[in-house]
Amino acid sequence: MSQSQHATQHNFTSGNVCFVQSYAKINLTLDVLGKRPDGYHELATLMQTIDLYDTICLSRIDEDRVDMVCNVPELSNENNLVIHAAQAIRQKLGLRQGLAIELHKRIPVAAGLGGGSSNAAAVLQALQQWWQLPLSQDDLWQMAADLGSDVPFFLTGGLALCEGRGEKIVPQVANLPEAWRWLLLVKPAIGVSTATVFRQLTASDYSTGSWSRAVQAALQNQQPLFSSDLHNCLERGVLEQYAEVAQARAAVLHAGASNVRLSGSGPSLFSFFPTLTEAALVQHQLQTQGYEVYLTRALTTDGSPIHFFH
Ligand SMILES: C[C@@](CO)(OP(=O)(O)O)[C@H](O)COP(=O)(O)OP(=O)(O)OC[C@H]1O[C@@H](n2ccc(N)nc2=O)[C@H](O)[C@@H]1O
Numbered sequence: 001m002s003q004s005q006h007a008t009q010h011n012f013t014s015g016n017v018c019f020v021q022s023y024a025k026i027n028l029t030l031d032v033l034g035k036r037p038d039g040y041h042e043l044a045t046l047m048q049t050i051d052l053y054d055t056i057c058l059s060r061i062d063e064d065r066v067d068m069v070c071n072v073p074e075l076s077n078e079n080n081l082v083i084h085a086a087q088a089i090r091q092k093l094g095l096r097q098g099l100a101i102e103l104h105k106r107i108p109v110a111a112g113l114g115g116g117s118s119n120a121a122a123v124l125q126a127l128q129q130w131w132q133l134p135l136s137q138d139d140l141w142q143m144a145a146d147l148g149s150d151v152p153f154f155l156t157g158g159l160a161l162c163e164g165r166g167e168k169i170v171p172q173v174a175n176l177p178e179a180w181r182w183l184l185l186v187k188p189a190i191g192v193s194t195a196t197v198f199r200q201l202t203a204s205d206y207s208t209g210s211w212s213r214a215v216q217a218a219l220q221n222q223q224p225l226f227s228s229d230l231h232n233c234l235e236r237g238v239l240e241q242y243a244e245v246a247q248a249r250a251a252v253l254h255a256g257a258s259n260v261r262l263s264g265s266g267p268s269l270f271s272f273f274p275t276l277t278e279a280a281l282v283q284h285q286l287q288t289q290g291y292e293v294y295l296t297r298a299l300t301t302d303g304s305p306i307h308f309f310h
C-alpha cells in the first residue's frame with residue numbers, strides 16, 4: 001500500500017486500485033491577447049487550484065479496454081476526457097492492460113472550473129506513477145496539451161502563469177494576500193461552452209497580457225493587491241450574453257461581497273474574503289436565494305493550503 005502526493009493529485013493505491021483527487025481551478029486573471037491563425041486565442045492567465053475536487057477510482061481489469069462510469073449520466077460515455085487520457089497512454093506505450101474508471105464529479109460541469117481538464121491530467125499522472133511508466137515530463141506535457149489547453153496546468157497545479165493557448169506553464173510560488181484567505185464560488189444554473197465564449201470576443205476585449213503579468217509580479221513581491229487588479233477579458237461578453245450570470249453577479253455584491261470575478265469562460269463567479277465568518281454569511285444569503293455556492297480556498301501544488309501575506 002502506498003500514499004503519494006504529487007502535483008495537484010492525492011493518490012492512494014492499494015493492490016489493483018488507485019484513488020485520485022482531481023482539483024478544480026479558478027482564473028485569477030485572464031488576458032486574451034488576440035486570435036491566432038490556428039483558431040485558438042493567445043492567452044496570459046494566472047490559474048490557481050482550489051479545494052474542490054472530483055474523485056477518480058482506477059482499477060485494473062483483465063480485458064484489453066477502458067471502461068468508465070460516472071455519477072453524472074451525461075458524462076458516462078466514450079467522449080469523457082478520462083477515457084481519452086487513459087487511451088492516450090495505452091496507445092503511446094502499446095499497453096494492453098485494461099482499466100475500469102469510476103468518476104465521482106463534485107466540480108460543476110462546463111462551469112469555467114476546469115473539471116474535465118483536471119480529470120484528464122489526474123488520470124495521466126496517476127497511471128504514470130501507479131504503473132511506473134517510462135514517460136518523461138515532456139511526454140506527459142505533450143499528451144496533456146493534446147487533450148486540451150487547460151490540461152498541462154493540472155499536471156502541476158497550485159498557482160501558475162499560463163501562456164500560449166494556455167499550455168505553456170510557469171509555476172509560481174503559491175502566495176496570496178491575507179484578504180483572499182477564503183473563496184466563495186457561485187455557480188449560476190447554466191452551463192457555458194468555452195468555444196462559444198471565445199467566438200463572441202471582439203477586438204476591444206483584447207489586452208496585452210499586462211493584467212496577468214502585473215498580478216503575477218505583485219504576488220511574487222508580496223505587494224498589496226486590490227480586487228480592481230483582477231481582470232478577465234471574457235467577462236464582458238459572458239455578462240452581456242447570459243442574464244443568469246449578470247443576475248448572480250449582482251446578487252453576490254448585494255449579499256455583501258466587495259469583489260467578484262468570472263472564472264475562465266464562466267459561468268462560475270468567485271469572491272475573496274479575509275475571514276471565514278464574512279464568507280459564510282454571504283454564502284448563507286446566496287443559498288437562501290437558491291444559488292449553488294461553494295466555500296473553499298486556494299491550494300499549493302501538493303494540495304496543501306497556501307501561504308498568505310499581509
Ligand atoms: C477558458 C479557459 C481558461 O482557463 O478555461 P475554461 O473556462 O474552459 O475552464 C481555457 O482557456 C479553456 O481551456 P480548455 O477547456 O482546455 O479548452 P480547449 O478544449 O483546448 O478548447 C475549447 C475551445 O475553446 C477555444 N479556445 C480555447 C483555448 C484558447 N486558448 N483559445 C480558444 O479559442 C477554442 O474554440 C477551442 O475549440
Ligand SMILES: Nc1ncnc2c1ncn2[C@@H]1O[C@H](COP(=O)(O)OP(=O)(O)O)[C@@H](O)[C@H]1O
Pocket residue numbers: 075079080081082103108109110111112113114115116117119120192194264265266
Ligand atoms: N471528465 C469530465 N468532466 C467534465 N466534463 C467533461 C469531462 N469529460 C468531457 N467533458 C466535457 O467537457 C465539457 C467542459 O467541461 P468542464 O471541463 O467541466 O468545463 P470548463 O471547460 O468550463 O472548465 C463538458 O461540457 C463535457 O461535455
